[in-house]
Amino acid sequence: MSFFVDENTRLIVQGITGREGSFHAEQMLEYKTNVVAGVTPGKGGTTVLGLPVYNTVREAKEKHDANASVLFVPPRFLYDAAYEAIMTGISLVVTIAEHTPVHDMLKLHHLAKDKGVQLIGPNSFGVISPGKAKAGFMAHRIFAQGNVGIMSRSATNCYETAFLMMKESIGQSTVVGVGGDMIPGSTFVDVLPHFEADPQTKVIVMIGEIGGSEEELAAAYIKDHVTKPVIALIAGTNAPKDVSMGHAGAIVSPDGEGSAEKKMEQLLAAGALIAESTEDIVRILKTLV
Amino acid sequence: MSFFVDENTRLIVQGITGREGSFHAEQMLEYKTNVVAGVTPGKGGTTVLGLPVYNTVREAKEKHDANASVLFVPPRFLYDAAYEAIMTGISLVVTIAEHTPVHDMLKLHHLAKDKGVQLIGPNSFGVISPGKAKAGFMAHRIFAQGNVGIMSRSATNCYETAFLMMKESIGQSTVVGVGGDMIPGSTFVDVLPHFEADPQTKVIVMIGEIGGSEEELAAAYIKDHVTKPVIALIAGTNAPKDVSMGHAGAIVSPDGEGSAEKKMEQLLAAGALIAESTEDIVRILKTLV
């Protein structure tokens, strides 16, 4: 199986007429992803990579039965583009852009929840089900089909993990970049039930980091609802307090909220296996798969 | 069993300090409904019928673990009061008022859906599970505990039906007034799954009328999902077109949309039993229960 994206995905690319949009649309097509159309307001009627471009998501959805959208739009247009996709009832919306205003994400997070839409990102590499489809900009060559599910706030730590897994011939079922921002569209807790339910996934890798409470919430969920083994890495144990570490979300409050220690403690108590590095993730994986 | 209201209901009355609010709060208490508090902005700290009154629904909810609210507020305040109850996460919100602006209901309908709140009414007599609890202004003496579920757009046709049932010693599990307005908070389709799932309910009575599409939507739902017998009455076969029959929602469009014929036809095709009058409902019921 796998989830979010696979052979049944009918993907549209919002912002396909931009430089990044067209480049990554091509990459996704190369990966045999079923990209069905592009959307750029004002560019309706044109063609990019042989794909029709529409002014609205709705038209793309109706003409091509699209069920997923990936957004390659600048952060200041992200709100409008994601809003349109969510309101049109696209069931998976993947946002890539970094530097999305927090207040925008605050609204989009809840809008997506209310409308039953899976919103992934922003500040994310996207979603990939290796060998099937991808919606995002990740370098797909380092991913291989297998039975480890990965969800990660960090792109580089995820890439590194996938790269090291490849050397050991361990592949992935689905890899989800929940993104490095303060307010993600979907959190670890939102993704976990999918991994738990997916028969292809045998082990879950969670790459978290300092800041926020997503790892703590995930720990609580894992304790009560997850039967599969979970390997967790929390980056940033030794990061200074009250300083954003590059990801807008990776910041420990002056009062210590969001520290790596607390996250690891709770994950350990929930039965997760704590890895100290990406190499360590793979070492543990080798004992499990 | 029964649903919406029962012995586990912890009801608040919004607008309890008004004439109608206090009168019907007393009636509900007399019916042994667990009314726990009242809410009237600006009247917090006072007491009505021995019940504490708060300024906000949230305080009433936190202090008394309230899970249902009935609104006795004038139509122009209905939006704010219902909005507050929905946003506070009260799971059942019953609105009574007639003459609620349609645009207000348009918003509340979707807000309640998005937030997973059961909004009943407006222009409704409320909800009663005979012998257990009531949230509304219906004259409870004509209802008796039993195993017929009733949902009705009309108060009078429902009362008459309950009254005739009483003469035949047939009682009700739960009775829901979906209300006579153009845009109800909950429709027949929203209530049907509860009747289907409720073990106490053996037969479902649906009292519809001309206007809108709720009966048609209910017919489609009944066909696919309802295994219990459904008796349906559609009032207004001989009502003139393009004239509101008192209920804001009871109006047949100039082009014939919302006519009783079409509704009955589809209900019949869905396997419902069509009653031609309230007395006819009871006649059919006698053959079933």
Added chain:
Amino acid sequence: MKLLEYQAHAVFHEYGLPSINGFTATTVDELKEIDGKLPYPVVIKAQVQTGGRGKAGGIQFAENREELLKKGEQVLTMSIKDLPVDKVFVTPKVSVKKEMYLSFTMDRRAKLGILIFSPEGGMEINEIAEATPEKVAKVLLPAGDKLDDFIVQYAADTTGLDPELVPEFKNFCRTLHTVFLQHDCLLAEINPLVLTEDGRLMALDGKVDIDDNALEKHPEIRTMQDEMTENKLVLEARGFDFLYIPIKDSGEIAIVSNGSGMIMSSIDLIAKAGMDCTCALDLGGGATADRIQEALRIVASNPKAQTIFINIFGGITRCDEIARGIQGSLSFIKDKRMVVRLEGTNKEQGLEIIRGLGSGMELVDGLYEGVDALAKGKKL
């Protein structure tokens, strides 16, 4: 409440929606005053609350003063579908390049506002949809106060609206949507929405239907209500918070009841028994003796109402109050046949009073028995 065309235009102007200007007249003298204010040719349009004005001759063109007065008077003295024309709306004749259709209304099924647009206009929307369904966009609006740009874009794209018109069309839609929301409209329709020869979009005719439940918020609209061509008994009943519903001209039975559902059930069973109702009056809640008297006075003043069927079922309605109301109404209902069904608190006391009023009263127990009585002329 459905506005007359000129009232709809007044609302449009209030919001700055490009809409035709004109003057109303109710007399030839007023027509004379209009002469000189507008460039000829002008259009004279009957202001009545019904469709099909054009076919009935309610829309006339005038090339000069003489024609304006002659044709204007002609329209002012006609009736359209039994509605006398009290007023005309006189506007300049606009050179039109294209007629389109645009409206915002309620979709009761989805419980959302809906935008309906067609670059073909002039006809009724269902006629357009039948002739060229691919040229009609019906787009549901997400709940909320914003008209999303992509909604309008979609309507334009799927109906093949000239892309050059799209920016102005979006502005037009946004403004009409604001009217729809802020004036609590059930319908805000522009048909035809015209593209003028000089390339602008303009509302040439408009229909606005405002939610009666929201009139409190729009006092300026309430004042228009008195002007409307409306049944006098409806107006009189409204003064007492009763709802008076005219039903069938050929009917002879008037229903007085307390509840919409009950009234519809009564009409249905009466029709089924082969009889017709002329009107119904809904008392609403709280039926006191005084109010019953007023209600009976109103229905009795309808000369068609040979028989009055009083059908009361109220959980908290006191039947003795109703009976006393009937008692007080004997003077104006004396020549009418009366069939009375009472159910509720103090039923027995009520029936006692009715029985005391003599043989003019027919008492029945239940709706079926009432309809039987109406059919058979059965006496107590």
Added chain:
Amino acid sequence: MKLLEYQAHAVFHEYGLPSINGFTATTVDELKEIDGKLPYPVVIKAQVQTGGRGKAGGIQFAENREELLKKGEQVLTMSIKDLPVDKVFVTPKVSVKKEMYLSFTMDRRAKLGILIFSPEGGMEINEIAEATPEKVAKVLLPAGDKLDDFIVQYAADTTGLDPELVPEFKNFCRTLHTVFLQHDCLLAEINPLVLTEDGRLMALDGKVDIDDNALEKHPEIRTMQDEMTENKLVLEARGFDFLYIPIKDSGEIAIVSNGSGMIMSSIDLIAKAGMDCTCALDLGGGATADRIQEALRIVASNPKAQTIFINIFGGITRCDEIARGIQGSLSFIKDKRMVVRLEGTNKEQGLEIIRGLGSGMELVDGLYEGVDALAKGKKL
């Protein structure tokens, strides 16, 4: 971006939020100009981006001109937590009846705005919450642009705020909430919110933290950024769209990498091996030779950085580009130790170039090996 106190007040004034007025000074001459503009006594407050000003002597009272100049100069020459005080904010001394606390901030757990209020103020909110938890209301705000009346009412009711103050308090909250939304704040805090002797609510001190991702919408705030006391290398790096993060004063290792996660992982493993980093630089995407050169120049100008650890893993980053960047930087990194890990496209070509640069370069394969090399001084 965290505003200085006087900048926060400027934002409050812009929205009409009742907030203290005052003047800033950076020199004694400017202090002299303030004399006469404000009634004595006045308050002199150090403008630095840190808490605990009061304890450090950064808040002084002056009864007259002489004290203003003397104490003002004193504050202007001090440092608080290593931050030199470049500016003071001088305000009238307000007669205060009551100090309260109010803020709007983000609740990351619920992903909603949150209102935090206490009728007790002056201390930090977590101190208040520890001392009198029943006097602190933390109320999540529904997603949307409206501050619902009932939210504020609840905050007032549950903390026992004097009901007479509630109407003005509601206005105050609405305005601060507007600041919070429209200025894209991560935090809009007023502490103390004071009730003055004459019964008005006023912001006496404010903290405003604005979302860096939204600064594009607020050009006037961007200009404030230059004024802020900030690390020069951070500013220089920002000019190239790099993120420079100072880590530990005692550290000796500088990390150059391409990704936040990778940087955190590197710091963690280095710390675990008993070493400390002084800084890290995140290249972001698109690491060309030119950009690498600039990045290395910046970290090399930090005298604490004895060792530079270049850790590059990029799906589409070309390692030969990176290597050429290092090659071009030899002049300013010559006295530094260099540990280099390259992974990605054209890895071999990149390694070849590095090997050609001589023994100053230590090449490692992977992060663990890099940390080992850092620890052991292992050479290639």
